[in-house]
Amino acid sequence: MRLRRPHLSASAALVVSALGIAAYLHLPESDPAKAATVQDAARAAIGQQVPAPAAPRVTARPRPRFPARLPGLGPKTLAQVPAGTRQVLLVTGAGRTSATAEAVLWQRVGGGWRPGAVWAAHNGYRGWTDEHYAGDVHSPVGVFGLTDAGGRLADPGTKLPYHRSGAFSVSGTGFEGEPLSGAFDYVIAINYNRQPGTSPMDGTQPMGANRGGGIWIHVDHGGPTHACVSLSKSHMRQLLRALEPADHPVVVMGDVASLAR
Template sequence: MRMFTVTPSCRRPVRRGGVRHVISTALACGVLLAGATACDQGAARRMSGGAPGAASAYPGQAVGGRLPGVGDRMWSEVPAGTGQAVVVYGERRDLPDSLVVLYQKRDSTWVRTASWPGHNGRLGWTEDHRMDDERSPAGVFTLTDAGGTLADPGSRLRYWRDDHAYATMLPPEQIHAHDFDYVIAIDYNRLKGVPPFDWSRPDGVEKGGGIWLHMDHGDGTSACVTVPEPAMKTLLRTLDPARQPVVVLGDRAHLAA
């Protein structure tokens, strides 16, 4: 198992246990690489009005037997036993703006229960994510582990609080001070059942990792998906391991394929 320490300075060599590692701050998911220029309200205004999962849809809306805007390819990756899905509708392939929608299955029908404006990788999306490419990986991934710098707000997912471990991943800019107050690990290139800040990479370090749902800072990320604080609390209190929750990621065109 490879262990990494993330430092605020990009590619600063770090010495641990006599071994020298070159680390990028992009390993700490969601780190902003440009100044914050957007706000949640602005992102909401940019959402496609009539598109599947659009902000104009209302909470509690029954949407049928499959997730809106998710085509055959992605739908086939959603486990049959899944009863909760967070769908991240990226506006376009090369944009950081998203709409994040929580769906829950009631009997055989999916119901939209909440939605929020969000952000993804600052350069958009990719089907072949690589470390430091500043794009979020498109695909379907399970959600099993959570944590943060703050006390557990009532998470159904296993929750690891460690203010030091998460704080060391943040750059010094004040705008990022609360990025990791609450996080949910996206099971991309990680081990399940361990803290989100565990840096094991089963598919290799070059494939990136440390990709989370976490607190929004107003603009694009290194690869994570961010939502406002109320959204993080809702997700933590709602996502139930017994319902096999997943996150479905991608720009709208990719999702619909």
């Protein structure tokens, strides 16, 4: 009597074949990754849908939180910052009689203030004063508008009105014997005892000549200034390009203790 072999459907044969491949590869049951691969092959062989791999979880990075108020400034100083100002160059002196400082450009973003890089700066030879007079070689403490720029070199791309002139030149040496040449390659007028909306070269002094004037942010020459604030040439270019007249930029400047009042 002839024995009949069991009949396997095509689908079952493919499953058996896939299982045979698994046995041939000697896949241990403890290796779920390889086992899953074989199972997927078996499903595909009989026409079942292979589940798509789960998408990796993406953890959203928290949005940076910026301070709601400018750090280091007390109520008296903050009250002088105009309500519509959205850019503040904060120049903080190391001490009342120090000629070195740090400058940071802060930008109003939503409900907070976003800081820029910290730049080294110089200020007046004798430090800071609440009441500046001509020739006292102190920088004035306070909040002043930044509306006009200029320099000996071509406009580097600022949105402020820019007056280029060869008159922006200086020679000689500074308080520490450093050459002053190139210090006025780029300047931004600080609106202390001057008429806003005019060239930094304009000599109008609303408070009188005895209260000094011509106080600028200009290129650093490696030493103290008479009353100005100085930054490196590359930082001056960055500052000129960053200032937005529509943001009503100001400089807030002084020693740590004075600004904290």
